[in-house]
Amino acid sequence: MSANSRLTIAAHALAWIGLYQRQGHPVATSEQIADSANTNPVVIRRLLGELRAAGLVESHRGAGAGWTLTRELAQITLLEVYDAVDTGPLFALHRGTPNQGCVVGHGIQPAMTNIYAGVEETVREELRKTTLEDVLQAVLAAR
Amino acid sequence: MSANSRLTIAAHALAWIGLYQRQGHPVATSEQIADSANTNPVVIRRLLGELRAAGLVESHRGAGAGWTLTRELAQITLLEVYDAVDTGPLFALHRGTPNQGCVVGHGIQPAMTNIYAGVEETVREELRKTTLEDVLQAVLAAR
DNA sequence: CTCCATCGTAACTATTGTTGTTACATCAGA
DNA sequence: TCTGATGTAACAACAATAGTTACGATGGAG
Numbered sequence: 001m002s003a004n005s006r007l008t009i010a011a012h013a014l015a016w017i018g019l020y021q022r023q024g025h026p027v028a029t030s031e032q033i034a035d036s037a038n039t040n041p042v043v044i045r046r047l048l049g050e051l052r053a054a055g056l057v058e059s060h061r062g063a064g065a066g067w068t069l070t071r072e073l074a075q076i077t078l079l080e081v082y083d084a085v086d087t088g089p090l091f092a093l094h095r096g097t098p099n100q101g102c103v104v105g106h107g108i109q110p111a112m113t114n115i116y117a118g119v120e121e122t123v124r125e126e127l128r129k130t131t132l133e134d135v136l137q138a139v140l141a142a143r
Numbered sequence: 144m145s146a147n148s149r150l151t152i153a154a155h156a157l158a159w160i161g162l163y164q165r166q167g168h169p170v171a172t173s174e175q176i177a178d179s180a181n182t183n184p185v186v187i188r189r190l191l192g193e194l195r196a197a198g199l200v201e202s203h204r205g206a207g208a209g210w211t212l213t214r215e216l217a218q219i220t221l222l223e224v225y226d227a228v229d230t231g232p233l234f235a236l237h238r239g240t241p242n243q244g245c246v247v248g249h250g251i252q253p254a255m256t257n258i259y260a261g262v263e264e265t266v267r268e269e270l271r272k273t274t275l276e277d278v279l280q281a282v283l284a285a286r
Numbered sequence: 287c288t289c290c291a292t293c294g295t296a297a298c299t300a301t302t303g304t305t306g307t308t309a310c311a312t313c314a315g316a
Numbered sequence: 317t318c319t320g321a322t323g324t325a326a327c328a329a330c331a332a333t334a335g336t337t338a339c340g341a342t343g344g345a346g
Contacts, residue, residue, distance in 0.1 A: 004234075004303080004304060004305090005235040005236060005237055005238060006304085006305095007234055008235065008236050008251075009237065011255060012237070012248075016245075016247045019247060029320090029321065029322090031321085036241060036247050037237060037242070037248065038239045038240060038242055038248070039237070039238075039305080040305080040306050040307065041322095042305095042307075042308090045322065045323070045324085046324085049323075059321095059322065060321085060322085061312075061313045061314060061321065061322050061323085062314025062315050062316095062319090062322085063316065063321070064316085064320075064321080065315090065320070065321040066321070078258070087234075088303090090233055090266075091230075092151065093148060093151050094148055094151060094152065094180060094182070095182075095301090095333085095334065096181045096182065097181060098155065098179060098180050098181050099178060099179050099180070099181055102159075102178075102179040103162065103282070103283065104155060104162060104279075104282055105179045105180065106282075107282035107283060107284070107285030108154070108155045108278075108282050110285045111278055111281035111284075112151050112154060112278070115221070115278070118269060119266055119269045122265045122266065122268075123233075123265065123266060126261060127262065135251075135254055135255070135258070136247075138250070138253070138254035138257065138258075139246070139247055139249075139250035139254045140246065141254075142249060142253045142254065147332080147333060147334090149333080149334095172291085172292065172293090173292080173293075182334080183334080183335050183336065184292095185294095185334095185335075185337090186333095186334065186336095188293065189294095189295085189334095192294075192295090202292095202293065202294090203292090203343085203344095204291095204292065204294085204341075204342045205291080205292070205342050205343025205344050206289085206290065206291050206342090206344045207291075207292085207344060207345080208291070208292045209291095209292070209293085210293095231332090238330095
């Protein structure tokens with residue numbers, strides 16, 4: 001699986017904005033965040049754009065523009081971020097269609113779909129338990 | 144995330160072998176399984192090779208060769224298959240190293256590593272609850 | 287003891303998805 | 317009007333999985 005880092009970068013960005021605001025700065029720029037995450041500002045803008053579509057952040061344009069949180073970090077769960085960035089399914093079915101003339105080929109996809117749905121639900125429950133404030137506190141605890 | 148289908152194909156192959164053996168056939172060939180899964184025999188051989196390394200199947204060479212289960216389907220959990228095929232982490236950290244001179248950049252990886260470890264553990268618990276016999280029964284129930 | 291079906295495996299290509307980069311239009315406050 | 321930022325398209329770079337071809341190795345059947 002090519003695990004993807006979108007959830008990690010999104011959490012990083014939100015934690016960064018939250019801490020920055022807490023330090024008295026009104027807005028954070030994609031360039032500042034990109035510098036912290038060691039990536040390109042466009043990557044950050046794309047990701048924050050998805051978070052904005054989910055209502056987690058706001059952006060402002062023009063001079064002195066940037067990004068702000070719409071809620072406290074404690075009011076944002078990792079599940080919301082996960083849904084916002086839409087990382088796709090954890091497990092995939094067959095790339096092509098299995099042989100429908102075979103009993104196993106015919107029944108395997110519905111069977112695995114059910115199983116995977118159950119797994120994804122437990123993942124969602126787990127992500128719902130963690131807020132971005134938890135993430136920031138864990139970040140600050142690393143010394 | 145580029146979800147991968149390795150777990151799906153592995154479950155498909157095991158269910159196929161189990162059903163085939165139950166029908167009185169001693170061994171299954173990678174070509175038969177590939178035909179059911181609509182993929183290439185080499186893909187199946189590679190995957191079953193990993194399952195063999197984990198002790199879930201045996202292979203025999205020479206004429207009349209093929210694959211056999213080493214245990215009943217009911218004695219194999221999806222977790223064992225998941226571990227055997229080693230799909231890698233569900234979530235990735237940053238591709239590059241975040242800015243260690245930044246508080247968030249410094250602490251984010253340990254923080255997310257912990258969180259992801261918890262999520263993966265719940266996934267493992269969930270996969271442990273399902274056996275390949277459960278998979279086969281679900282397959283046969285699809286009509 | 288030869289034949290041949292099948293595995294074992296290397297090497298390469300194809301495909302897919304993510305990430306990184308460049309470029310530039312757009313916006314809005316000073 | 318200038319300026320610093322976002323918005324977004326387009327494309328390149330990179331990585332991982334999957335598919336394919338090729339061929340050597342094995343070992344039971346005859």
